[in-house]
Amino acid sequence: MRRWLGRSSLFLGALSLSVVSVVAQAAGFDHVARLADKGFVISAQAQLLDSGEVLGALNPSQPLSPASVTKLYTAAAALDRWGPQHRFTTRFVSTGALDGNGVLHGDLVLEGGGDPALTSEELWRLIQKLRELGVSSIDGQLVISQWRFGPVTCETSDRCKTQTEGTNAYASLLSSAAVNYGSWCATVMPGVVGQPARITSCDTVAPTLRIENDVTTVAAGGSADLYAKRDTDSQGDTLKISGRIPAGTYPRPIYKASSDPADQTGQTLLSLLRQAGVPVSGGYAVSRQAPPPSAKGLAAVEGKPLQELLLRTLNYSNNFMADTLALDLTSGTQQNLPDAGRELERFATSLPGHGAAILRSGSGLTPENRVSAQSVNALLGAMYGNASLFPTFVAGMQVPTNGPMHFIRRGSQTFQDHVMLKTGTLNEPVTVRAVAGYFRTDSGRWGSFAVLVNGTASTPYLSWRETLPMVADDLTAMIDRH
Template identity: 80%
Template sequence: MRQALYRGFLASCLVSLSTLSLAAQAAGFDHVAQLADKGFAISAQARLLGSGEVLGALDPDRALSPASVTKLYTAAAALDRWGPQHRFTTRFVSVGSVDPGGTLHGDLVLEGGGDPALTSEELWRLIQKLRESGVKRVDGQLVISQWRFGPVRCTTTDRCETRTRGTNAYSALLSSAAINYGSWCATVAPGSVGQPARITSCDTVTPTLRVDNQVRTVAANGSLSLSAARVTDSQGDTLKVSGQIPADSFPQAIYKASSDPADQTGQTLLALLQQSGVAVGRGYAVSQQPPPVTATQLAAVEGKPLQELLLRTLNYSNNFMADTLAMDLTVGSQQQLADAGEMLERFAAGLPGHGPATLKSGSGLTPGNRVSARSVDALLAAMYANASLFPTFVAGMQVPTNGPMHFIRRGSEVFQDHVMLKTGTLNEPVTVRAIAGYFRTREGRWGSFAVLINGTASTPYLSWRESLPLIAEDLTAMIESH
């Protein structure tokens, strides 16, 4: 009897201690902790950066998926490696010679430099420089060299599906010679009422992409309804577009990931060369080999500075740009996403107080990434302490009140105006809602925070509408109390 009573007393004490421990952990994150009751796994921490004082914590050492919060690691590692003003260079090279009449005798090689934001506009500039060098005709091939990386093996369901069918732009495939973010762009404009719409390329005068146009033009003030997908067969990519567009509608741009970014570059660049008056005798080919060491440079164009690339990567959570930057961190040729992940893990391991991390991509599109809230806080603290890099790093984050992503415009005015953040979202295989960044207190002191929320197979779907207000309430209380 006494043993039974003792066991009951001990169990009661353990329950009480467990409750007290949870309450202590949830201090500062009382609202976020409500999601734990629904079965969600949570890791959260907020602290002041000057003193290191922890304002709130909830299982801060628990490693969870950060989704696109991973992009903060990519941005920090890129800044640490190259600095804000670094530019990626794309070149035309050849081992051939140019005769007095302007004919290049040999292949014209585009050497991809891994520029995450290389667009048709930069290619036009590159072609102009080629013409200035005296080249008017190429009697060999146009060769697209993706020797650094590409094609990169897909490691997620979305990217693997993109090889045969593209229904979005966020899962674009990777290549060091990719253009236009690895996606095709087409413009749909109304035709005459009752007739098919006009579909043109965003990049070339004559479209290089096959188009299956099933869009009708309807009367003015009608409803706009467009559906598009890129499909691939033995002949290459085709953009299938259906629906309707009113006669008074503005042109609508459609973006769909290509099945082969380097091949897309070849098609587009060949068309641009021909349209600029530079004839290419033998079409184009894609190569994974570097140009011969005897090749000479005919023209080169530098991309946008890294600080501008990071602004786009973080503000718009661009997976293609983030993973391309992560691939750029690797050394050697024909690297894969796992190699980029290892470089990010090495960078994280060198941050004071960070602890272990699993990073399988630079975008967070891979669900296997794992970090803790304490680790993310360590990253944020390290970047805050770096006076030369911090302004560029924080500039890529969103202030909710005026950020480009409208879904973050929730919570109190204090939260809206005093927080700079990066979000992360995954819906498969489980729900992930992650958020991290900086805040300024009423007194102007800087703080950092990270909240990682992961679901399980048995938890309900969690929207930002449900989760963000809870995070905002907790951070608002911390900001106002300091």
């Protein structure tokens, strides 16, 4: 489903005819160019979208790592494939028969539909639909089917480490049957001063994994100091939480990636079924096989519209959601991130004026991803030229003055109010600070920009506190001139 016709093709054609020397172009990025003196490699370009006029550029065709700016490609490809109102469906199916007493004789299969935002709330709605059919118990197993993809082979050191130890939520593992973004959640609440804190599951009445509680309740007035990690052994996951929490403090949620998202779904769903009064005699199992053709649908729940998924994916730079969406673009069974990357590459190279791209993931966690500032602007221009998709696409970007990520609230008021952006950050194996998006001039003209800054093994650490004001100063000058 390709829609890249009309105004975007005209402006990109004009852009391809623009031949400006590197020296002249660099004048538009005077501040950003200073990073080259420290050894950083830069690809930058800004342009007006109605005319294709290049306002500034610095090595615009140099392929560099875009980090999470990659998510713009995933969002655009998803919108192009499905449109803003698409919803992913999760189903209960079974080959068993329901008797007059409400007993389902046979396995109950959860068929994962690759919903990037499937949560316990959706599972509860699914169980309610099962109860409406009169199902009161399962004489068989609960089977979690991740036949589309999962477990997905890890492609980065962070995700490979997550298989045995979870110290964060941003590197969650992937499955088409994952729930709660592939992460466990526990809530820490103060107890009696001097005694252990209270810890409960965010998602079920009783915790579905082992919890080691080494959190002490201290006197009111202090600050909470919590440390948590998830360990895995032969018996499964354990969430270990230590530290202190003051009396009277509001509850604190803790999120850590699980070692096996489909297994996490099995534990969570089994607990919710029991909580709903629907016992399962055979426990649960995880399968990579599709349900047999003879399986009949029992209940289904649709997830949130794609436009809402993209808002969360881009605004919060959610790696789990982005990579799940990229995997959803693939066809066949048991797909992995390189397969998803090839789909994104095909999409990118189909855009007028884009050129070659290397995309190994939809999130940008893979440091091998390579695009140029010129290519990112081709993507932004194509989306701007698509009247039916552009509003949803741009809505996922942050306006610095009121975006959820506070670190972008830098620069002039012009930058704060006139720019819509997506950032990308990597610290290993080299520093990456990338930013791309749109701007509007006081006269109402639209422009797009991309600034990709990559370090080397010998460059110093580069913070956003240092980088973003440089980008803001250069864009402010361009906006003010037009």
